[in-house]
Amino acid sequence: MSASDPLASSGRFPAGRMAFPHRDLTGIGHLQRHEILYLLGEAEQWVAFNRQSAKHADLLAGLTIINAFFENSTRTLLSFEIAGKRLGADVVNMHAAQSSVKKGETLIDTAITLNAMRADAIVIRHASSGATGLIADKVDCPVLNAGDGSHEHPTQALLDALTLRHALAERGEGAEDFTGLKVVICGDILHSRVARSNILTLTALGAEVRACAPPALMPAGIEAMGVRPFHRFDAALEGADVVMMLRLQSERMSGQFIPSPREYRHLYGLTKHRLALARPDALVMHPGPMNRGVEIDSEVADLVGRSLITRQVEMGVAIRMACLDVLTREARGVEGWTA
């Protein structure tokens, strides 16, 4: 266990495997609060590690990790690839964008094929909600969800939480969790897996989450997930500690959901002027890639000391290293982690 994690050494977490008794990471929805905190704690050592000049460990030496991406991705794929390589694993990327993979049995067949190649962990991104869980049922190794449809993107939410934890600690506001923290998530909540995983993570850690979206992009019954819905961004921003912007797909800004990008910016763009409605030193986050000048203005995205956007990318590698480490402990025979 990490020496840099004060919570771990305090004996707060159950011993060994009981600290994280899941084979897969398919979503935050399956996790208990202490399991989320455990993964965040485990990532701390890798944050420090990644800041060294020599960044290579042999923890996962000899293990094969397959990144099976059925949907295009640049940053998440790169982040997982770097995470696996820094831990010494053999990382293979399978690009199988939805267009080239026929539907039908192929998804399951692909899973069975990957399984037969004896992967030690499979990272999956797929355009359909629930696809990761479906594959997890068919393979014998740990499966990590790198985003399934509009369902979940658990490592994104974990890296966001880790980023926030660091930023708050630097301000002297660090605490065990996010109790009382007011977080606004604004954008296309309806189609966003990032929003769902973040809502689950932040509410589990005690934050007060406000979800802001135009009516057409707000899913029904979102209140049941423990958030307050807003349609007016200005109202949602009042007194907020953190503003988390979501990317809006350009095809949704051409009349179907939103009349135009400039109309979206008019109502939901995070401008410097609008950010002033939040707490004076409110933090700004975005999972990327950004539509600068649409959902977020450059002068906000680049605010030194307030914008955490590049920090999020940094934390992403550490979180993915922690997840790969924890999920392969059983296979590696780590003491206390074997069944």
Place this chain on the structure above:
Amino acid sequence: MKQARPLAITDARLVTPAGVVSGALRCGEGMIVAVGADVCPQDGDEVLDAKGRLVAPGLVDFGVFAVDKPAFHFGGITRAALMPDQSPPLDLPSRVGFIAKSGKPDLWVHPLAAATRGLAGEELAELALTQQAGARGIATGRRWIADSGVMLRLLQYAAMLDLVVVAHAEDAGLAGNAVATAGEIATRLGLPAAPAEAEALAIARDIALAERAGARLHFRQVTTARGFALVRAAKARGVKVTCGITPAHFMLSDLATADYRTFTRLSPPLRSEADRQAARMAIADGTVDVIASGHDPRGPEDKRLPFADAAPGMAGAETLLAMVLGLVRDEVIDMTRAFDLLAGNPARLLGVPAGELAEGLEADIALIDPDAPWIIDRRKMEATADNTPFDRQGAQGRVLGLWKGGVRLV
């Protein structure tokens, strides 16, 4: 296969339109000869002692997607109305004629002809010719006719032919590519969802058009409180509207989809718990006329997929009777009404002389133990596929014997 010898079933609890009576039933040459308390076997009859068990009409399953004899016979179904959603669709007299003869003699299939060519919702199919070929109704398929002008002309034409129009109640604009009902569960799962009002909108429009056309209109599945309210009100005004439901919608809510199990991917999708309760109320108060299986066996190529990519539908023929007997046990309905919903009303909608235990009708008879317990097990099903959302659920009520035209099948 013709009935060789007259058959007498004695010591039976007979489900007749007038109620459940103890007595006997005789049939000969494929027809019911006598039924009632004072009926006695005659010389030369084959006699079967029902030992006080239920003897009911064979079920008339209104609106199935596949002809699946073993499943139908297991479930006590002797006639089935086949939806036009076949490949290719039932939009030509020749296809309808072929289907009309396809199940005989041990299962009668009553085709519901496609209302429009290719079920595309644009051009009317040759409805009078398909009627002549054996169509017993016209169906829009598992989709809504979006163009109100086409729907009105269809209803007027069907009224002239005195054919029932079987409609699918989901406003296509609202439903879009939805696979779930908007609400907490769909939101948590991140599934494309449509508001439940998509059903009420479609029903309101189609009732208005049917009222104007004077047509007989049947909604194969009504599943929401608002939908039932519209049908209830239209019936009270004297509109010739009827509606049905399948057991999934009065047994399950959208909570059953929470693990992305594609056997619960249905069309229309499963609704909220409040709507499920409204469905049970509507069955109790007479708003619902038909309970059907919607039998649609689907193999892994259609179902072992992510939820939104899977085909809708469930294999329901084997569990239909047990689910409806569950409503009797829960005192939602009585036994007589149960068989009105399962046999009498569907036969009337199709205009076929069947669905009741009455002299002069075809001897389509089921011998049923309404209390026999069993576990629904998808690995042991008779259907061509195992996609039941009720897997591993306990059920009560089994068919012990089934006769079609006096010939024993089970």
